Amino acid sequence: MTRPGVGVVYRARAFDAPDDPFTTSGPAFRYDDDLGLAVSDDGVITERGPFAAVAASHPDAPTIDLRAGLLLPGLVDTHVHFPQVRVIGALGMPLLEWLERCALPEEERLASTTYAATVAGELVAGLIAAGTTTSLVFGSHFAPAVDALFAEAERFGLRMTSGLVVSDRVLPEPLLTTPERSHDEAVRLAKDWHGRGRLRYAVTPRFALSASDDILAACADVLAVVDGACFTSHVNENNAEVATVADQFPHRDHYVDTYDHHGLLGGCSVLAHNVHPTDAELDVLAARGTAVAYCPTSNAALGSGMFSLRRHVAAGVRVALGSDVGAGTGFSIFKEGLQAYFLQHLLGADGLPLAAGHLLHLSTAAGAAALGLGDVTGDFSPGKQFDAICVRPPVGTSLDIGLRHAGSPEEALGKVFALAGDADVADVWVGGDQVASGGFVRPVIPP
Ligand code: GUN
Ligand code: ZN
Numbered sequence: 001m002t003r004p005g006v007g008v009v010y011r012a013r014a015f016d017a018p019d020d021p022f023t024t025s026g027p028a029f030r031y032d033d034d035l036g037l038a039v040s041d042d043g044v045i046t047e048r049g050p051f052a053a054v055a056a057s058h059p060d061a062p063t064i065d066l067r068a069g070l071l072l073p074g075l076v077d078t079h080v081h082f083p084q085v086r087v088i089g090a091l092g093m094p095l096l097e098w099l100e101r102c103a104l105p106e107e108e109r110l111a112s113t114t115y116a117a118t119v120a121g122e123l124v125a126g127l128i129a130a131g132t133t134t135s136l137v138f139g140s141h142f143a144p145a146v147d148a149l150f151a152e153a154e155r156f157g158l159r160m161t162s163g164l165v166v167s168d169r170v171l172p173e174p175l176l177t178t179p180e181r182s183h184d185e186a187v188r189l190a191k192d193w194h195g196r197g198r199l200r201y202a203v204t205p206r207f208a209l210s211a212s213d214d215i216l217a218a219c220a221d222v223l224a225v226v227d228g229a230c231f232t233s234h235v236n237e238n239n240a241e242v243a244t245v246a247d248q249f250p251h252r253d254h255y256v257d258t259y260d261h262h263g264l265l266g267g268c269s270v271l272a273h274n275v276h277p278t279d280a281e282l283d284v285l286a287a288r289g290t291a292v293a294y295c296p297t298s299n300a301a302l303g304s305g306m307f308s309l310r311r312h313v314a315a316g317v318r319v320a321l322g323s324d325v326g327a328g329t330g331f332s333i334f335k336e337g338l339q340a341y342f343l344q345h346l347l348g349a350d351g352l353p354l355a356a357g358h359l360l361h362l363s364t365a366a367g368a369a370a371l372g373l374g375d376v377t378g379d380f381s382p383g384k385q386f387d388a389i390c391v392r393p394p395v396g397t398s399l400d401i402g403l404r405h406a407g408s409p410e411e412a413l414g415k416v417f418a419l420a421g422d423a424d425v426a427d428v429w430v431g432g433d434q435v436a437s438g439g440f441v442r443p444v445i446p447p
Contacts, residue, residue: 007041007432009063011051012071012390015413017361018379022313028357031409035071039386043432048382069392069426070403070416072360073379074133074159075333076367079232079272079293079322081138082149082162083107085122087326095238095302098327106326107141108174116145120152128156128441130331131389131425134368134377136232136270136293136322137162139204141175143185150193157433157444159387161230161371163202164189166219167210179218186219190226198431201226207234208245208258220262230268230372233259236281237273238304256281265290268372272322273298274312275305282315291318291370294362296339298324309344309352320367333363334420341417356413385431391416392426399424 014035021028036054038047038061047054055063083106090102110116127135137153139146139162146164153160166182167175177185186203194201203219203226205211211219223229236242236255249258256277259265267289274285274292285292294307312319321336322328329335337359344351354362368378377387393399399419406412416424428436433444 007061008039009051009054009058009061010037010039010066010071010386011035011055011063012037012066013069014071014380015360015409016073016364016379017357018365018381019361020366021358021361022352028355029360029413034067035380037380037386039432041432043386045380045382045384045386048380066390066427069390070412072131072389072391072416073364074377074387074389074428074430075131075363076320076371076378077127077132077135077323077331077333078270078291078320078367078370079138079295080123080127080135080325080331082123083110083116083119083140083145084326085119085126088328088330090326091301093302094240095304095327096240098302103326104172104175108172110140110142110145111174113144113148116140116142117148117152120145120148123149124152124156124158125441126325126331127158128428128436129422129425130333131391131428132331132333133387133389133428133430134159134371134373135161136202136230136371138232139163139165141165141167141177143189146189147192150189150199153199154197155443155445155447156441157198157430157435159198159373159377159430161200161202163204165204165206166215167206168212168215170210171206177215179212179214182215183218183221186222187225190222190229194226194229200228200230202230202232203264204231205233207241208249208255209241213262216259216262216264220264223264228268230270231264231266232270232272235259235271235274236276238302239276242276254278254281256284260284260288270370272324273304275299275307277311279315282311282317286316289318291320293322293324293370294319294340295322295324295328296336296343297330298328300339300343301329302327306343306347306350308347308350309340310350313352318366318370319362320370321362332421334417337363337417356410356417359417360413386429387431388429389425390427391420391424393420393424397424
């Protein structure tokens with residue numbers, strides 16, 4: 001018999017990185033080679049400490065021994081596009097050409113709800129396989145497709161924030177809506193899904209380039225009526241895009257102001273990219289508590305530019321990682337971390353040197369904070385949900401060999417970011433529910 005409420009004690013070699021290594025001194029990550037985590041039946045971490053001590057205070061709880069692998073907090077993707085799963089990997093185009101030739105034609109296909117449901121299955125499977133337990137997902141322009149996404153995320157128990165993507169100009173006609181319709185559909189979607197289990201709603205104009213002031217005002221109305229909703233969009237990604245937005249909005253101070261003017265920026269707002277910000281824009285983002293989704297593989301694949309992590313940190317702007325699938329080259333947040341490390345290293349004095357602990361923080365706790373979920377997930381402190389992944393590489397692979405010969409926890413964590421892929425993410429838990437086991441994904445709610 002287990003004590004009421006105490007489901008299980010996990011025993012693991014575990015890393016996490018709760019403290020912001022950019023603003024605090026001290027170790028960038030925590031590591032314990034025999035950690036105990038007591039997790040209640042409802043998925044909350046109730047005690048953390050040396051395994052022997054945690055086991056002693058929970059004598060009736062079963063132990064799950066995960067020491068064959070490394071336990072990490074579930075990864076957080078703060079920017080990933082639902083309808084773009086099938087266009088990952090198109091190279092050689094800048095943003096606006098890529099949108100026109102690759103992304104938008106595929107997004108039109110989600111007008112078919114059957115097609116959308118299939119793609120939703122692919123997206124959710126892709127996130128779980130990569131070890132992403134929490135995500136802010138750019139939805140679809142079609143409300144029934146967004147229903148399909150939320151339903152699939154719920155079936156697999158993912159912690160997901162998403163919403164209807166809205167635009168009323170520039171894009172192909174099937175992707176356009178009106179301020180009134182976008183408002184009504186968003187409110188209906190939020191009523192059905194926001195706050196249901198691990199799901200939340202995000203108000204999502206695609207980008208100012210495809211949004212009039214009227215539809216941005218409608219977005220503000222939705223934010224006002226949906227308590228706790230988030231906001232997400234794109235900003236300052238590409239020079240041609242930035243110039244177009246400046247022409248379209250002559251009365252705004254800058255690109256960030258196109259959103260800020262309508263009161264859209266706050267503590268649960270995430271703007272993707274921000275590769276070309278002015279100092280004034282960084283100041284506004286910092287003042288609003290708005291986070292930036294840094295999407296390193298997308299920025300490189302589209303040739304968008306060099307992201308200045310240094311300027312964001314110096315201005316006090318929160319930053320987390322996004323895969324930006326499908327401009328980004330896959331779901332792996334480990335890969336985004338590695339690409340961030342490469343670029344910041346290559347930038348020399350303009351870059352911010354990143355060590356393995358920085359990468360873990362950016363991949364987990366920083367993402368949770370960006371999404372306003374810092375009290376819920378992102379690390380293994382008591383009171384947080386047990387959102388976790390076990391990295392357990394197949395025997396004989398480079399990662400397996402590397403981990404067996406790592407000289408320190410820091411080295412081991414560096415090898416995870418350098419080498420880990422989907423095949424190494426063996427087990428995945430969200431809120432204590434195991435959604436992948438031995439690499440196999442399974443629904444939490446049977447269909
Ligand atoms: N800006 C507007 N839409 C998109 C998109 O789908 N991907 C990226 N990377 N930038 C965008
Ligand atoms: Zn994007």
